[in-house]
Amino acid sequence: MKPEIKPPRLADGLFLWFCERASVEDLHGDVEELFYSDLEKYSVVRAKLKYWQRIFSLIFSYALRQRKRRAAYHPYSSTLSFVMLPNYFKTSVRNLAKNKFYAGLNIFGLALGMSLSLLFIAITVFIYRYDNFHTKRDRIYRVITQVHDDVNNPIYASTPSDLGFILEDEFSGIEKVVSIRASLNGEAAYEEKKMPINGYFTEPEFFEVFDFPLAKGNSATALKDPNSILITEKEAEKIFGSKDPIGEVLTIPPFGELTVTGVLKDVPKNSHLTFGALASYSTLQSSAKNNQLPNDASWTSFLNSYVYFLLPEGSSSDAVDRFLKHVADDRYPKDGFQASFSIQPLNDIVPGIEVYNAIGPSWDHLSILLVGLTTLVILIPACSNYVNLSISQSLKRTKEIGVRKVMGGQRRQIFFQFIMETTLSMLIALFFSYFFFELIRGEFHKMLAEADSMDMTPDLVILVCFVLFALLVGVLAGIVPALYFSKIKPINALKSTVTIPTRKFRLPGRKIMLTVQYAMSLGFIMAVVIMLQQYRYSMNYDFGFRQENILDVALQDVKPQLFRNEFGKLATVQSISMSSNILGLDYSAEKFVKDDRRQDSVAVATISIDENFIGNFGLQLIAGENFGADQASNARHIIINEEMVKSFDLDDSFSAIGKTLLLNDNKEVSIIGVVKNFHYTSLRKPIGSFFFTSDPNEFQYANLSMPLTNRFDDLTKIENTWKALGSNHKVKAQYFEDEIGDAYSFYFVVIKLWGFLGLLAITVASIGLLGTVAFTIGNRLKEVSIRKVMGASTERVVFMLSRDFLMLLLIATVVTVPVIYFLFSTLLVQMQYYSISVGFAEIGISVFLLAVLGLTTIFSQTFRAANANPVDHMRSD
Amino acid sequence: MKGYLGEFEELVLLTIASLLDNAYGVSIKTYIDERTSRSISIGALHSTITRLEEKGYLSSHLGEPTQERGGRSKRFYEVTQTGKIALHQMKNLRDDLWVAASHNLSLTK
Numbered sequence: 014m015k016p017e018i019k020p021p022r023l024a025d026g027l028f029l030w031f032c033e034r035a036s037v038e039d040l041h042g043d044v045e046e047l048f049y050s051d052l053e054k055y056s057v058v059r060a061k062l063k064y065w066q067r068i069f070s071l072i073f074s075y076a077l078r079q080r081k082r083r084a085a086y087h088p089y090s091s092t093l094s095f096v097m098l099p100n101y102f103k104t105s106v107r108n109l110a111k112n113k114f115y116a117g118l119n120i121f122g123l124a125l126g127m128s129l130s131l132l133f134i135a136i137t138v139f140i141y142r143y144d145n146f147h148t149k150r151d152r153i154y155r156v157i158t159q160v161h162d163d164v165n166n167p168i169y170a171s172t173p174s175d176l177g178f179i180l181e182d183e184f185s186g187i188e189k190v191v192s193i194r195a196s197l198n199g200e201a202a203y204e205e206k207k208m209p210i211n212g213y214f215t216e217p218e219f220f221e222v223f224d225f226p227l228a229k230g231n232s233a234t235a236l237k238d239p240n241s242i243l244i245t246e247k248e249a250e251k252i253f254g255s256k257d258p259i260g261e262v263l264t265i266p267p268f269g270e271l272t273v274t275g276v277l278k279d280v281p282k283n284s285h286l287t288f289g290a291l292a293s294y295s296t297l298q299s300s301a302k303n304n305q306l307p308n309d310a311s312w313t314s315f316l317n318s319y320v321y322f323l324l325p326e327g328s329s330s331d332a333v334d335r336f337l338k339h340v341a342d343d344r345y346p347k348d349g350f351q352a353s354f355s356i357q358p359l360n361d362i363v364p365g366i367e368v369y370n371a372i373g374p375s376w377d378h379l380s381i382l383l384v385g386l387t388t389l390v391i392l393i394p395a396c397s398n399y400v401n402l403s404i405s406q407s408l409k410r411t412k413e414i415g416v417r418k419v420m421g422g423q424r425r426q427i428f429f430q431f432i433m434e435t436t437l438s439m440l441i442a443l444f445f446s447y448f449f450f451e452l453i454r455g456e457f458h459k460m461l462a463e464a465d466s467m468d469m470t471p472d473l474v475i476l477v478c479f480v481l482f483a484l485l486v487g488v489l490a491g492i493v494p495a496l497y498f499s500k501i502k503p504i505n506a507l508k509s510t511v512t513i514p515t516r517k518f519r520l521p522g523r524k525i526m527l528t529v530q531y532a533m534s535l536g537f538i539m540a541v542v543i544m545l546q547q548y549r550y551s552m553n554y555d556f557g558f559r560q561e562n563i564l565d566v567a568l569q570d571v572k573p574q575l576f577r578n579e580f581g582k583l584a585t586v587q588s589i590s591m592s593s594n595i596l597g598l599d600y601s602a603e604k605f606v607k608d609d610r611r612q613d614s615v616a617v618a619t620i621s622i623d624e625n626f627i628g629n630f631g632l633q634l635i636a637g638e639n640f641g642a643d644q645a646s647n648a649r650h651i652i653i654n655e656e657m658v659k660s661f662d663l664d665d666s667f668s669a670i671g672k673t674l675l676l677n678d679n680k681e682v683s684i685i686g687v688v689k690n691f692h693y694t695s696l697r698k699p700i701g702s703f704f705f706t707s708d709p710n711e712f713q714y715a716n717l718s719m720p721l722t723n724r725f726d727d728l729t730k731i732e733n734t735w736k737a738l739g740s741n742h743k744v745k746a747q748y749f750e751d752e753i754g755d756a757y758s759f760y761f762v763v764i765k766l767w768g769f770l771g772l773l774a775i776t777v778a779s780i781g782l783l784g785t786v787a788f789t790i791g792n793r794l795k796e797v798s799i800r801k802v803m804g805a806s807t808e809r810v811v812f813m814l815s816r817d818f819l820m821l822l823l824i825a826t827v828v829t830v831p832v833i834y835f836l837f838s839t840l841l842v843q844m845q846y847y848s849i850s851v852g853f854a855e856i857g858i859s860v861f862l863l864a865v866l867g868l869t870t871i872f873s874q875t876f877r878a879a880n881a882n883p884v885d886h887m888r889s890d
Numbered sequence: 891m892k893g894y895l896g897e898f899e900e901l902v903l904l905t906i907a908s909l910l911d912n913a914y915g916v917s918i919k920t921y922i923d924e925r926t927s928r929s930i931s932i933g934a935l936h937s938t939i940t941r942l943e944e945k946g947y948l949s950s951h952l953g954e955p956t957q958e959r960g961g962r963s964k965r966f967y968e969v970t971q972t973g974k975i976a977l978h979q980m981k982n983l984r985d986d987l988w989v990a991a992s993h994n995l996s997l998t999k
Contacts, residue, residue, distance in 0.1 A: 020960075039952065040936060042962030043915035047932065049958060050916075070933030076940040077933075 020048045021061050024068045031072050035080040040071055097426065098433075105434040108410070109441075115406050115784060116438070119399050122780035123442035125773055126395025127486065128449030132457060133388040134478050135450075135469040140376050142474075143283045143363035147224045149323060152188075153359035154330060156180070156320040156337065157368060161351035170368040170375075172354065174318035176340070184336045189323040191218040195372055196317045197292050201252065202264040207742070208252050210244075210265065212290030214297045222323045223286070229259055230275020239295040242271040245279050248289040268296055282468035285363045285373040312344045313352075319372055321359075330356055391773050394530045396490040398781035401523045403435065403494045405788040414498055415506025427499040435491030436484055443483040456769070523785060524821055530778035531825035531867065537771025539833045539859040541764055543851055547841065548760040550849040552753065556597050557691025559631035560749055564717045565595055566731065567745040571738050573623070573712045579734055585719045585727055590625035591712040595749070596693055598756050606704070607675035608661050614675070617657065617702045618693060621711035627652070627688065629718050636666040637686030640707045647707035651676075652686040654693075657702035682706070695756055696847040716749075724748075775863075779870050782818065786874045790814055798883035810879040815871050822867045826860055895947075895980050901926070902938050903947060903977055907969045914953070914964040915939075939967065947973030 028041065044067045051060040071077055109116040144150060156176060158169045177192030197212035219225070220232035227235065228246055235243050242263060249258045258273045265271055271292055280287055324330060337354040345351050357365065367377040414427055454469055471479070568576060573591050580586055594602060607614035624640040624647070626632075635655065640647045651674070655666065663669035666687040673683045693703050719727060728746065735744040790797075797810055805813075834851055841848040895903070905921050906913040919935055922928075942948045953964040969977070988995070 038962045039915060039965035040932075042956070042959035042964060043919075043932060043936075045962065046916045046959045047919070067932045070931040071936065072933075074933030074937045076936035079940050079944070 018052060018057055020045055020064050024065050028068045028072065032077065033081060033084065035077065035084040037071075037077065037080060040076070044068060044071065097430075101430045101433050102437070104413070104430070105437045108434070109438065112406055114787075115402055118780050118784050119402050120438055120442045120445065122395050122398050122777050123439065123486075124445035124449060125776055125780075126392045127442060127446040127483070128453055129391050129770075129773060130388045130482065130486075131446055131450040131479055132453055132469075133384055134482055135454070135471065135475050136384065137381060138475050138478055139283060139469055140364050140381065143376075144285055144359055145283065146281055147222075147359065149222065149224075150359045152324045152326065153222055154322055154324065154333070154356045155359065155362060156322070156354050157357050158315055159353050159355065160315075161353065168366065168368045169315045169370045170362075170372055171315045171318050171370040172320050173312045173314060173344075175312070176354070177318070177320040179340060180320065180322065180333075180336070184333070186325070186328060186332045187322045188325045189218045189222050191216050191222050191321050191323075192294060193219070193286075193319040193321065193372070194294065194297055194317055195288075195319065196297075197265070197268070197288075197290060199265050199268070201290075203252050203261065206252060208248070210248065210263075210290050212242075212244075212288040212292065213286070214292050214294045216294045219291065222321055225280065225284075225286075226278045228276045228278050229257075232275070235275040236291065236293040237295075238274075239293055239299040240269065240271050241274040241296070242290055242292040243275045243277050244273060244290040245277045245288070247279050249273075249276050268292070271296065285371075285375070287373045313350050315370060317370075330358075387770065390533065391770065391777060392486070394526065394533070394774070394781065395777045396486065397526045398530075398777065398784065399435075399438075399490050400493045401526070401781065402784040402788070404497060405785075407431075407494060407498060410498075411501055411506040414501050415503045418501075418503035419507070424499045428495045431495035431498055432488055432491040435494065436487030439483045439487035439490070440480070443479060447479070453769075456765075524817075527778065527781055527785060528821050528825045528828075530774065530781060531822060531863065532829040534771060534775040534778045534866075535825055535829040535859060535863045536833050537767055537774050538862050539829070539855065540837070541768045541771055542855045542859050542862075543833075543837050543841075544760055544764045544767065546852070546855055547845070547848060548757060548764065551696055551757045551760070551845070554692075554696060554847065557632075557689065558596060559629075559718075560597070560753065562718060562720050563630070563749040564719055564727070564731070565747055565749055565752065566715045566717060566735075568713055568715055569742040569745065573709055573715070575738060576715050579738055580715065580717060580731075583719075583730060583734060585730065587718045587720070588625055588629050589718075590629040590716045591623040591709070591714070592626055592716060593621035593708075593711040593713050595714060595752060596620070596630065596691075597749075597753055598695060604706075605677050606661075606702075614677075615660075615702070617704060619704050619706055620693065621706045621708045623707060623709070623712070626705070626716070629716055632691060633689040635687045635689055637670040637684065639686060640705075644707070644709060649682055650685040650707070651682045652688055652705040653684055654688050654700070654703045655690045656700055657704060658687055660702045676706075692847075697845045699846045775866060779866060782867065782870050783874065786818055786871055789817075790874055790878045794878060794881070794886040797878055797881070798886040801879075801883045802887070807876075807879045811872065811875045814875040814878060818867075818871045822864065822871075826863065830856055830860065895976055896938075898934075899938055899942055899947075900977070900980060902935070903942060903969055903973055906948065906967050907974075907977070911966070913967045916964075918967075942973070945972075946970060947976055 025041075028037075044064060047067065048060055048064045051063050055063070147153060155170070156172050158172050160167055160169065174192070174194065177190055180187065181190040192215065194214040195212075197210065197214055199210065200207045201210040215236065217233060217236045219236065220227075226232075227243070230243065235241060242265075244252070244258065244263075252258070252263070253261060258276060261273050263271050263273060277291065322333070324333070333356055337356065341353045363374065364376040364378055364381055367379070368375065414422075417427060417430075469475075566576075566580075568591075577589050577591075580589055602619055603616040604619045605614040606617045622640070624642060627634065627639050634652075637652070640650065640652070653661075653669065657663075658666055658669045661669075661674070663672055663684075669684050669687055671683055671685075673681055676682050688705075690700050692700060717731075731746055732744050793814070797814070800810055800813075801807075834856065837851050841850070901922065902918065905918050905925075909917055909921060915932065915936065918939075919930060919932060922930055922935075939948065943950065947970055948967050949970050950965050950967045953966050955961050955963045
């Protein structure tokens with residue numbers, strides 16, 4: 014035996030490194046003993062090779078793996094001992110209580126950030142529980158139609174009206190088919206009362222497929238006979254009050270008299286079928302027979318007809334699919350209109366693919382995802398602020414970690430402790446967040462029309478989701494600080510030589526995060542300011558006609574002539590004109606106009622007016638003349654705008670007079686006048702071809718020109734006069750200015766929404782900045798004191814402390830301004846044809862706002878530090 | 891699979907039993923190497939020992955530090971009562987099978 018020959022040291026090192034804390038003394042001894050015995054038999058090289066071989070065989074052996082695992086789970090250092098939980102909890106609470114300022118900031122920021130996510134969760138939970146009350150929902154399907162027009166191939170939720178009957182008669186593998194016609198819209202009259210009503214025509218099978226219980230009446234027979242109707246409890250209450258509605262008769266034009274045969278329980282909010290009443294489908298057929306209604310059994314019309322069916326248990330939908338394909342091939346000849354049918358399970362309707370003609374509220378996955386992303390925009394900064402602040406805060410706690418480790422605390426335990434702390438703060442934040450959530454929920458309901466049909470009252474499921482969400486966020490946000498702290502070496506911690514991680518890599522990360530947050534905040538501010546400007550611009554836009562002092566009264570069932578006679582007597586009314594639409598708003602009708610030199614007719618916007626209209630609205634006739642008093646001659650004439658002169662190649666305005674055009678392919682009209690271009694529709698669309706006709710049958714509104722003296726008095730007078738007309742309806746009158754305001758109120762929704770998001774983003778960013786500034790300064794107090802003692806002026810110190818953060822604001826501004834500028838320059842034009850471009854004023858205001866916010870945050874901290882008495886901080890050690 | 895004893899496991903158990911007080915890694919390895927004229931790797935041996943320990947067939951204790959192993963101590967193994975029972979069951983099973991199969995297995999044809 015040659016004692017000077019030792020086993021390879023590298024192999025030893027590798028082995029010991031690999032084994033970590035596992036006890037391997039015996040194994041190591043074994044290989045060494047074998048090595049020495051090998052030395053006697055073989056060459057040194059061979060023995061060393063064998064040694065390496067054995068080391069590797071051990072490294073990859075089950076034995077070593079088990080020993081390592083056992084070392085990690087040694088009874089004296091088990092990872093999660095429940096005994097420690099109260100201690101962790103106590104430490105967390107004490108730590109929060111000790112740093113009230115930071116803890117408060119942190120929790121407030123998180124609560125704000127989470128509130129939006131809570132709203133999103135509530136929405137998502139609501140959406141994913143759509144239609145879950147139908148017991149047979151797994152077997153209910155709906156037929157949808159895809160039209161192949163080679164352009165966008167739209168998918169409709171509706172089908173041709175006869176498809177349901179074909180499916181019922183010619184196909185045997187279906188348990189129940191129910192056709193729905195969603196056209197029961199109108200005013201239901203009962204005795205003196207009139208109530209708007211919305212509902213469906215449907216078959217008795219409706220109740221066998223869906224679970225809509227009846228409060229009164231028999232679901233099997235209620236919809237059997239023609240002219241029977243079921244109404245919901247809510248509607249019944251409105252129409253009949255406390256009276257028993259069964260057997261009463263409602264008059265709903267044009268469907269006639271319908272007898273109430275039962276009362277439905279109110280439709281749950283999470284139903285994609287929404288109705289206030291159900292009438293028997295046979296009503297439609299019988300009224301179609303009497304020619305009261307056109308029977309639109311056309312296979313190219315997808316309006317309002319829906320087909321649902323119930324598959325027998327355990328059968329597949331493939332056969333139905335094949336049958337529908339066969340039907341589609343049959344009805345749509347190769348070279349004509351092309352469409353195909355497919356089926357959609359009830360569970361996939363909401364949320365589901367985007368469809369046209371959706372029967373009720375619809376949510377597609379994409380929009381859910383978008384809303385989710387928006388909430389993340391707020392949540393992620395809030396969390397990253399939390400991570401930053403908690404790391405910087407916990408640097409003071411390295412001693413605690415050191416002691417824990419020396420006492421036998423394992424890395425995993427420290428990790429768990431910090432995760433627990435984060436989760437705890439998260440739960441506290443959730444508590445506050447809930448109040449914010451309640452606040453936004455109310456606003457959200459007001460803000461979005463869609464939200465109206467949503468029920469987001471938190472129930473148990475939603476609350477559980479909230480808590481789970483808070484725990485998830487807690488774990489995610491806690492990982493970074495927890496990893497960082499569990500890594501600290503006890504010796505460094507106890508000697509207080511833990512380097513501030515900010516020096517190396519974390520500070521840039523933090524700065525980037527803050528910059529991004531400020532950039533985002535600035536983006537929101539700018540967006541809101543620009544939208545406000547846009548709103549003001551649209552409101553004050555010169556539409557090319559008189560906008561002031563015009564009161565539009567809906568004629569409803571009053572004859573125009575009668576109206577004119579009665580209202581003409583009012584002293585305040587200067588003049589009255591009649592029209593079919595209101596100018597400057599989105600809806601103007603279109604008619605097809607054909608010029609004899611052309612092949613195709615063109616759809617042109619039109620409004621029907623009387624002879625007073627042009628004068629009343631101050632429109633300028635460039636050539637020709639106005640309509641006259643003679644209605645027979647008016648019907649043969651139209652007045653066109655300048656744009657139409659151009660697009661129909663009518664040379665100039667004067668030569669256009671007297672030319673004839675074909676209206677709707679059957680009516681020849683001649684041009685008697687040309688008006689100057691004006692905005693007949695909203696500013697979103699460019700001015701196109703437009704013409705006036707004059708047909709008293711089309712009049713829907715009376716436009717009263719009345720000087721604005723006293724709105725209230727005027728309206729009362731109008732109301733009194735209206736009553737004298739003997740109409741069954743209530744007066745509907747609105748000032749034109751208000752209507753324009755309403756039409757652009759969508760800007761307001763956008764402003765409110767973005768303003769709110771912006772407010773959240775700014776608050777979260779400010780909290781992050783405040784925390785970071787306060788922390789950085791807190792670490793530099795001694796330096797500041799020394800500088801001051803050495804003679805630095807307060808301004809100098811403030812500047813020195815603020816410089817980094819000012820830079821950050823500057824970068825945010827420089828990056829955001831051009832991005833937002835270009836974004837909105839393109840976006841605004843798309844949104845509204847006549848829009849104002851983004852000006853310097855808006856940019857200036859936004860930047861100023863941001864600067865005020867940012868600088869206040871920064872200087873509030875730096876001034877305090879700079880003005881502090883140096884003695885206080887120098888003395889501290 | 892508690893209770894199941896593999897061929898190599900049985901071999902190791904019996905070796906440890908026959909080595910009396912001197913059953914530790916190297917001695918077990920050399921004993922098996924010599925008797926079966928096959929070279930087993932130290933990793934495989936220790937893995938098997940670990941498995942046997944987990945099954946409760948072996949117990950072990952660390953010995954005194956020794957000179958020839960770089961001052962490291964040996965871990966000595968001993969067959970436990972359950973280990974012995976398992977060996978006996980195995981042997982009984984084999985004996986039974988041998989009795990039953992003796993006719994067919996007779997080498998003299």
